[in-house]
Amino acid sequence: MDNHRFLWIAPSWIVAFSAKRIAWHILLFLSAIAPRAAYGQVSYSIAEEMAKGSFVGNIAQDLGLDLKRLKSGKARIYTTDSTEYIELNRERGVLVIKERIDRESLCGQTTPCALHFQIILENPMELYRVTVEIVDVNDNAPTFKNNEKRFEISESAVIGSKFVLEKAMDLDIGTNGLQSYTLNPTDNFVLKLHNQADGSKKVEMLLQKPLDREKEENMALLLTAMDGGDPLMSGTVQISITVLDINDNAPVFSKSVYKSIIAENSPKGTLVTSVSASDADKGGNGEVSYLISNTLDGVSELFHIKENGDVILEGKIDYEAAKFYQIDIEAVDNGGLSDSSRLIVDVTDVNDNSPVINVVSKSTSINEDSATNTIVAMISVDDPDSDTNGQVHCGINDNIPFTIKSTSNGFYSIVTDSALDRETDSEYNITLMCSDEGVPSLSSNITLKLQITDVNDNAPLFQKSSYEASIVENNSPGLSVFAVRAVDADWKQNARVSYILDESVINGVAISSYVSVNAESGVIHAVRSFDYEQIKDFQFRVRAQDGGSPPLSSNVSVKIIIQDQNDNVPQILYPVQTSSSAVAEIVPRSADIGYLVTKVVAVDVDSGQNAWLSYKLQKATDRALFEVGAQNGEIRTIRQVTDKDAVKQKLTVVVEDNGQPSRSATVNVNVALADSFPEMLSEFTEFTHDKEYNDNLTFYLVLALAVVSFLFIVSIIAILSVKCYRWRRERMFYKSNGQLPVIPYYPPLYADVGGTGTLQHVYNYEHYRTTDSRKSDMKYVRPCNQSILSLDNTDIQTLPHAHSEKLIDDSGDQVRSLYYFSPFRVTKM
Numbered sequence: 057m058d059n060h061r062f063l064w065i066a067p068s069w070i071v072a073f074s075a076k077r078i079a080w081h082i083l084l085f086l087s088a089i090a091p092r093a094a095y096g097q098v099s100y101s102i103a104e105e106m107a108k109g110s111f112v113g114n115i116a117q118d119l120g121l122d123l124k125r126l127k128s129g130k131a132r133i134y135t136t137d138s139t140e141y142i143e144l145n146r147e148r149g150v151l152v153i154k155e156r157i158d159r160e161s162l163c164g165q166t167t168p169c170a171l172h173f174q175i176i177l178e179n180p181m182e183l184y185r186v187t188v189e190i191v192d193v194n195d196n197a198p199t200f201k202n203n204e205k206r207f208e209i210s211e212s213a214v215i216g217s218k219f220v221l222e223k224a225m226d227l228d229i230g231t232n233g234l235q236s237y238t239l240n241p242t243d244n245f246v247l248k249l250h251n252q253a254d255g256s257k258k259v260e261m262l263l264q265k266p267l268d269r270e271k272e273e274n275m276a277l278l279l280t281a282m283d284g285g286d287p288l289m290s291g292t293v294q295i296s297i298t299v300l301d302i303n304d305n306a307p308v309f310s311k312s313v314y315k316s317i318i319a320e321n322s323p324k325g326t327l328v329t330s331v332s333a334s335d336a337d338k339g340g341n342g343e344v345s346y347l348i349s350n351t352l353d354g355v356s357e358l359f360h361i362k363e364n365g366d367v368i369l370e371g372k373i374d375y376e377a378a379k380f381y382q383i384d385i386e387a388v389d390n391g392g393l394s395d396s397s398r399l400i401v402d403v404t405d406v407n408d409n410s411p412v413i414n415v416v417s418k419s420t421s422i423n424e425d426s427a428t429n430t431i432v433a434m435i436s437v438d439d440p441d442s443d444t445n446g447q448v449h450c451g452i453n454d455n456i457p458f459t460i461k462s463t464s465n466g467f468y469s470i471v472t473d474s475a476l477d478r479e480t481d482s483e484y485n486i487t488l489m490c491s492d493e494g495v496p497s498l499s500s501n502i503t504l505k506l507q508i509t510d511v512n513d514n515a516p517l518f519q520k521s522s523y524e525a526s527i528v529e530n531n532s533p534g535l536s537v538f539a540v541r542a543v544d545a546d547w548k549q550n551a552r553v554s555y556i557l558d559e560s561v562i563n564g565v566a567i568s569s570y571v572s573v574n575a576e577s578g579v580i581h582a583v584r585s586f587d588y589e590q591i592k593d594f595q596f597r598v599r600a601q602d603g604g605s606p607p608l609s610s611n612v613s614v615k616i617i618i619q620d621q622n623d624n625v626p627q628i629l630y631p632v633q634t635s636s637s638a639v640a641e642i643v644p645r646s647a648d649i650g651y652l653v654t655k656v657v658a659v660d661v662d663s664g665q666n667a668w669l670s671y672k673l674q675k676a677t678d679r680a681l682f683e684v685g686a687q688n689g690e691i692r693t694i695r696q697v698t699d700k701d702a703v704k705q706k707l708t709v710v711v712e713d714n715g716q717p718s719r720s721a722t723v724n725v726n727v728a729l730a731d732s733f734p735e736m737l738s739e740f741t742e743f744t745h746d747k748e749y750n751d752n753l754t755f756y757l758v759l760a761l762a763v764v765s766f767l768f769i770v771s772i773i774a775i776l777s778v779k780c781y782r783w784r785r786e787r788m789f790y791k792s793n794g795q796l797p798v799i800p801y802y803p804p805l806y807a808d809v810g811g812t813g814t815l816q817h818v819y820n821y822e823h824y825r826t827t828d829s830r831k832s833d834m835k836y837v838r839p840c841n842q843s844i845l846s847l848d849n850t851d852i853q854t855l856p857h858a859h860s861e862k863l864i865d866d867s868g869d870q871v872r873s874l875y876y877f878s879p880f881r882v883t884k885m
């Protein structure tokens with residue numbers, strides 16, 4: 057009601073004040089004029105928040121009271137509660153601000169806001185009512201309880217989604233109070249205010265455009281609340297929005313097709329290439345894992361893809377098996393979204409394959425007589441590498457009689473290219489070497505073993521061109537003499553040699569009765585006992601034959617020489633030996649020293665040393681009278697014969713050959729030293745004395761035999777005794793004739809010679825030289841019936857009945873040949 061009154065007065069004054077703080081001045085003005093109109097009551101209007109001591113109103117003036125009255129009346133303010141704000145200055149009669157007044161705390165939202173109090177005076181008591189209206193000043197800004205608000209919003213939030221914001225508060229009232237809100241920026245959200253029943257507003261933010269975490273993950277918005285004061289005040293709140301990811305992005309490969317090149321045989325673990333897929337999502341939604349999605353083609357075993365997209369070689373890749381690989385790769389995020397791409401891996405060839413040699417067919421053996429160009433093996437060669445790495449050349453080792461021929465497309469044949477000979481090389485190792493043209497070149501080889509089979513193309517070959525062996529006569533039959541040996545260069549049966557004696561005839565007798573040959577061993581056996589005196593040597597042929605079909609053979613000549621053995625005693629030709637040596641040589645008593653009494657002539661049918669005879673005087677009546685020429689058997693006187701020498705001289709000469717052991721014969725030579733034949737005869741009757749002696753001897757022997765028989769002497773002794781007895785009886789028979797028996801004696805070989813009865817003997821001997829014979833030899837010339845005696849050198853060899861000795865001394869040049877002629881067959885000179 058009071059305000060209306062002020063407003064009613066005021067218009068004429070309003071223009072006098074400046075626009076600012078116009079209300080306040082109006083109040084001051086009104087204060088000055090009010091007391092006249094309203095007795096006992098005065099009103100003031102002041103702005104809140106005035107400083108202490110600020111003037112509120114001249115209460116004395118307005119109430120029409122002088123200062124004295126105020127003092128005397130002890131004017132004071134009476135209030136029930138708000139005294140503290142306003143103070144009365146009695147000296148000046150004005151009201152001043154005692155305490156700062158905050159309208160908001162005094163009245164809150166209540167309006168109008170006024171302080172009511174009384175001024176009380178005493179003497180007399182007066183009571184005045186004072187009302188001080190507190191006018192709002194815009195001293196409060198809109199405020200929010202929190203200065204920050206956080207939201208976490210999924211990027212999948214739909215348009216129109218509401219998000220409630222905090223309301224702001226402004227303690228001021230009226231236009232100084234909260235007036236409006238703004239939100240910035242407004243790209244995604246728009247502010248929406250709802251009036252509420254209490255007049256306040258509900259503040260919301262609406263999603264007007266979808267969120268995309270991938271574009272903007274964090275947003276900062278500013279909500280501003282403004283009042284209508286002047287100056288305008290505002291408060292803000294920070295709105296932080298975190299956009300929560302949803303798996304709204306699939307991984308994306310950086311390329312739709314990847315390409316890579318890798319050499320075959322690259323080691324395990326080689327990095328083939330790296331692929332990558334990106335996923336715009338965050339966290340698990342953006343975590344990409346890779347996998348190889350090939351199935352069944354084995355690629356997934358060969359390659360492995362790591363978490364970081366590196367494609368690693370896991371297995372062995374072989375250009376020859378596959379020249380490229382298509383790897384289907386997938387990238388998958390944790391949310392299961394995926395992308396696929398393809399990796400094409402080209403494999404490059406490396407010369408990693410040696411040529412492969414296959415033996416299509418082969419012979420393990422061929423005949424040595426195979427023709428040239430005989431195929432030994434067929435071979436195929438293959439190299440899986442490509443281009444030059446797969447170009448192959450083949451060859452075989454040198455120095456063998458084989459060559460390699462290339463037929464078509466990798467086929468080769470190995471053929472013989474010259475003659476084979478098992479006896480030189482019985483087997484070949486054919487090494488086939490094939491190499492490709494790669495760098496470095498790879499090669500492989502095989503060795504074929506080829507046996508050369510034997511063909512009977514070699515005859516047995518004797519180790520010597522001829523054989524000669526000697527055998528000592530009187531051998532035991534069956535004695536093995538020596539062995540011939542032949543070797544056949546062929547093999548097995550073709551080289552199995554048997555020895556065959558070639559039929560021939562020796563002295564009219566088949567060779568097989570002389571010798572035999574062991575077919576297996578080639579040992580030659582004597583079939584019979586040989587007698588050098590009959591056959592001195594013989595030749596035959598032995599054939600060696602192999603077991604081939606047809607067989608081949610060769611032969612060799614074998615000579616067997618019979619060696620002499622001293623198996624014949626010297627045979628004394630002269631003087632002829634009879635049981636009673638009544639023959640005597642007559643030596644005249646006038647004979648000079650060196651008189652040739654006679655010559656002992658002996659032969660030995662052996663040869664060589666075995667027939668080389670020497671003569672020795674064994675016994676003699678007078679050793680001082682005669683000597684025997686050791687070599688010629690000539691008996692000569694060695695001193696003058698004297699009258700004292702007995703007429704009858706008996707010499708025993710031993711003829712000994714030079715064999716080992718030597719054999720010998722003895723001969724008794726009776727010599728009569730007489731000048732006439734009758735003288736000699738008379739002397740020789742004395743030889744009958746011997747008969748008496750012999751009779752006595754016979755008697756004793758018979759007696760001895762009788763005794764021996766009684767003593768049961770062994771039968772051999774008895775037989776010998778009987779023989780002895782018989783021999784004696786023969787002697788007795790001849791002697792009983794009373795004549796001088798002359799029994800010619802012939803060596804066995806002279807048996808064909810007809811006997812003569814003549815006693816006459818003639819001997820000649822001749823010295824002559826030979827130069828051709830270097831042997832000390834005694835040659836025996838067979839006797840025959842011719843009775844020509846010629847001492848011609850040229851004829852002497854053919855002379856019959858001649859016995860010659862060629863003597864050679866140790867120096868070998870002086871050879872003496874002696875020829876003796878049987879006195880019994882040389883009838884004429």
Ligand SMILES: *[C@@H]1O[C@H](CO)[C@@H](O)[C@H](O)[C@H]1NC(C)=O
Pocket residue numbers: 483484485
């Ligand atoms: C062939 O090779 C074998 C070993 O494999 C060897 O014993 C033989 O002596 C070789 N032969 C030739 C003729 O080289």
Ligand SMILES: *[C@@H]1O[C@H](CO)[C@@H](O)[C@H](O)[C@H]1NC(C)=O
Pocket residue numbers: 558599610611612
């Ligand atoms: C013995 O060999 C010779 C050649 O050494 C030959 O001429 C002759 O015919 C052969 N004789 C026989 C019986 O085989």
